[in-house]
Amino acid sequence: MLRPKTKIVIENENDFFGPGVAELFRQIQEHGSINMAAQAMHMSYSKCWKLIKRAEKVVGFPMLTRQIGGKNGGSSELTDEGKEFLRRYHAMRQEIQTASDDIFRKYFPDGYTNTEKG
Amino acid sequence: MLRPKTKIVIENENDFFGPGVAELFRQIQEHGSINMAAQAMHMSYSKCWKLIKRAEKVVGFPMLTRQIGGKNGGSSELTDEGKEFLRRYHAMRQEIQTASDDIFRKYFPDGYTNTEKG
Numbered sequence: 001m002l003r004p005k006t007k008i009v010i011e012n013e014n015d016f017f018g019p020g021v022a023e024l025f026r027q028i029q030e031h032g033s034i035n036m037a038a039q040a041m042h043m044s045y046s047k048c049w050k051l052i053k054r055a056e057k058v059v060g061f062p063m064l065t066r067q068i069g070g071k072n073g074g075s076s077e078l079t080d081e082g083k084e085f086l087r088r089y090h091a092m093r094q095e096i097q098t099a100s101d102d103i104f105r106k107y108f109p110d111g112y113t114n115t116e117k118g
Numbered sequence: 119m120l121r122p123k124t125k126i127v128i129e130n131e132n133d134f135f136g137p138g139v140a141e142l143f144r145q146i147q148e149h150g151s152i153n154m155a156a157q158a159m160h161m162s163y164s165k166c167w168k169l170i171k172r173a174e175k176v177v178g179f180p181m182l183t184r185q186i187g188g189k190n191g192g193s194s195e196l197t198d199e200g201k202e203f204l205r206r207y208h209a210m211r212q213e214i215q216t217a218s219d220d221i222f223r224k225y226f227p228d229g230y231t232n233t234e235k236g
């Protein structure tokens with residue numbers, strides 16, 4: 001069974017906020033640490049840092065609070081604005097995917113044009 | 119001004135039909151030749167051929183008619199089913215993008231949360 005899959009990014013002129021960095025923030029929230037999120041995502045710390053900076057440039061506010069040092073080498077959590085942004089982003093994605101499924105069925109009402117095959 | 123950008127692919131289990139191969143078929147239609155479409159897209163013939171085969175596997179019917187040989191080294195054009203498929207695919211994409219813009223505005227009614235910045 002075929003279906004449409006949507007990749008939604010929020011973009012400004014050169015940068016964008018997409019599923020990858022959204023997952024990174026989810027991991028940071030879960031682990032409380034950029035370092036541990038980076039490990040979980042098999043990415044380098046510097047790559048994660050770049051993604052975070054780019055995301056903050058797109059959204060226009062800090063996504064993370066940062067405590068330097070501490071027993072785990074520093075901890076990070078999402079700012080309230082960051083949490084609210086992600087909540088909306090995920091809700092929006094979900095609603096767009098649902099709408100896309102409906103629109104797909106409209107254009108391909110038999111699930112697919114395969115019914116036209118000989 | 120931020121906005122959402124959607125990338126829509128139609129997928130089955132392992133393969134998908136997306137914007138890249140849709141553009142390839144558009145080029146084939148324009149040039150009447152896989153070779154010339156490949157050149158226009160700066161892709162190798164074999165890469166194009168692979169994309170075409172994958173697309174036909176996804177949609178389940180031939181996308182192209184093929185005339186081997188001839189003065190331009192063979193010509194290709196879209197089958198009627200292929201044209202109809204692309205027509206629906208592009209209309210669907212357009213409608214999904216419009217729906218996405220609406221949904222984005224619902225979740226980010228001020229164009230963005232930037233209004234909350236200090």
